[in-house]
Amino acid sequence: DVKVTQSSRYLVKRTGEKVFLECVQDMDHENMFWYRQDPGLGLRLIYFSYDVKMKEKGDIPEGYSVSREKKERFSLILESASTNQTSMYLCASSLFRGLYTFGSGTRLTVV
Amino acid sequence: AQSVTQPDIHITVSEGASLELRCNYSYGATPYLFWYVQSPGQGLQLLLKYFSGDTLVQGIKGFEAEFKRSQSSFNLRKPSVHWSDAAEYFCAVGAPGNTGKLIFGQGTTLQVKP
Numbered sequence: 096d097v098k099v100t101q102s103s104r105y106l107v108k109r110t111g112e113k114v115f116l117e118c119v120q121d122m123d124h125e126n127m128f129w130y131r132q133d134p135g136l137g138l139r140l141i142y143f144s145y146d147v148k149m150k151e152k153g154d155i156p157e158g159y160s161v162s163r164e165k166k167e168r169f170s171l172i173l174e175s176a177s178t179n180q181t182s183m184y185l186c187a188s189s190l191f192r193g194l195y196t197f198g199s200g201t202r203l204t205v206v
Numbered sequence: 207a208q209s210v211t212q213p214d215i216h217i218t219v220s221e222g223a224s225l226e227l228r229c230n231y232s233y234g235a236t237p238y239l240f241w242y243v244q245s246p247g248q249g250l251q252l253l254l255k256y257f258s259g260d261t262l263v264q265g266i267k268g269f270e271a272e273f274k275r276s277q278s279s280f281n282l283r284k285p286s287v288h289w290s291d292a293a294e295y296f297c298a299v300g301a302p303g304n305t306g307k308l309i310f311g312q313g314t315t316l317q318v319k320p
Contacts, residue, residue: 130310137296
């Protein structure tokens with residue numbers, strides 16, 4: 096089974112901190128995605144990557160950046176965390192369109 | 207722009223009753239359509255998918271969905287709900303191009319009464 100591992104299940108950070116969320120997949124998938132999940136809003140795409148060092152903005156990239164130096168790892172960076180970035184963050188990888196494998200999520204609280 | 211609407215935020219059904227979760231999409235061409243389920247405290251898991259062909263698709267855990275092009279719908283059904291089906295359900299459509307992006311609906315939370 097493909098596994099997508101998110102490094103932290105829960106995180107609490109202070110406003111203004113730089114925050115790194117890590118995601119690793121073990122199945123050589125080309126595509127990786129970062130979504131945030133908020134009640135009533137579903138999942139919204141922040142960034143995605145279709146190859147090493149390649150990235151594209153999703154629907155809500157403001158305040159975020161990403162890094163993909165190796166195929167298996169896709170990092171989401173909050174440059175200066177704010178309280179409105181308190182959310183559940185979900186990473187996914189995909190070999191073929193739409194067939195995602197999701198990680199368990201990181202619940203981030205910014206205080 | 208592509209979008210997905212799940213009109214029901216919460217649904218409560220009795221165990222053993224039938225279930226239908228609604229999903230409507232806006233898309234200019236033949237879409238790729240998906241249903242994912244998120245159990246409490248877990249990531250999302252693929253229930254079923256529609257790419258082409260037979261408009262009635264079968265998934266895991268006894269779920270099925272029907273693609274109706276004329277109604278722009280992809281409703282999820284199960285004939286008899288089990289308590290373990292309590293979860294949040296997301297409908298999604300594949301975005302145009304070859305990026306593999308998905309556009310998700312808002313989600314429907316299913317509660318199952320004993």
